[in-house]
Amino acid sequence: MVVVSESVSVRSLTVRYGNTVALHDVSASFEPGTVTALVGHNGSGKSTVLQSLAGIVEPASGAVDIRHRRISYVPQRSDVNDRMAVTVGEVVAMGTWPRRGILGRASAADRRAVDEAIDRLKLTDLRSRRLAELSGGQRQRALLAQALVEHGDLVLLDEPTTGLDAEAREIINSVVDDEAARGAVVVMATHDADDADRADVTITLGRGEILSSTRRDRRFVGGGAHDGRLASGQ
Structure with a gap:
């Protein structure tokens, strides 16, 4: 809370x-x-x-x-390079970077936060898909899931x-x-x-x-x- x-x-x-x-x-x-x-x-x-x-x-x-x-900021989809060779799970996990740094090791709490955000945004079946393969709505949900992880x-x-x-x-x-x-x-x-x-x-x-x-x-x-x-x- x-x-x-x-x-x-x-x-x-x-x-x-x-x-x-x-x-x-x-x-x-x-x-x-x-x-x-x-x-x-x-x-x-x-x-x-x-x-x-x-x-x-x-x-x-x-x-x-x-x-x-x-601060959690979700830009317009047009501002995001959706051709990046990253998966939905990797995009959402980027939300842990402010806490642990890019090279820091994710904690159990970090991994749990990623799982929960993916579940809330109904992205479980898309977790291994690349961002470039998603529809506009799916990409937006992935970006919002990343923001949820940032809390x-x-x-x-x-x-x-x-x-x-x-x-x-x-x-x-x-x-x-x-x-x-x-x-x-x-x-x-x-x-x-x-x-x-x-x-x-x-x-x-x-x-x-x-x-x-x-x-x-x-x-x-x-x-x-x-x-x-x-x-x-x-």
Whole structure:
């Protein structure tokens, strides 16, 4: 069980890629035990928020407060070289590397975590298959299984169900719910309206700014594209 009492947050975050502003003055808070969906058109800044939280991109200004949490980041499938000559079991086992290092020996607990993740993502029959031989949904499940093994208390998912069949979507959504239920902070970028509706909080981005933010039970902030931040104390 993850025990996290404080939220993860970004404050007045601005990110630039060359002369392009990807995020402008964005502030948001992500609570333990909840799923936050980031929605918006391509180029709205969804993936940049995730990559900022993951420490992949450096902000031009502002701050990211993650309090030294363990981070599990699952990128879009298009960002992964699925032609790597590795099996599903090897991909999932990579989730133990942050604990033991690439050359360290896997412990019994590591091996058990890999087995459990493969079982949860319904990959047992595919364990010896190479990543290149899998369907899109199967590859995405393998990447999510790797994240489960990492056992992060900040779980970042970039378009986890986009283009997948109903079975894969159901499996992934169940795991997402379980991760929040154990107390993790879960943040996912999605184009899928059903995924957004299932989330506890939905943040809509446009042109790198926050357009609106809603909880499942009530709307708690209004304002236009130039507001750029969530209400405090949400």
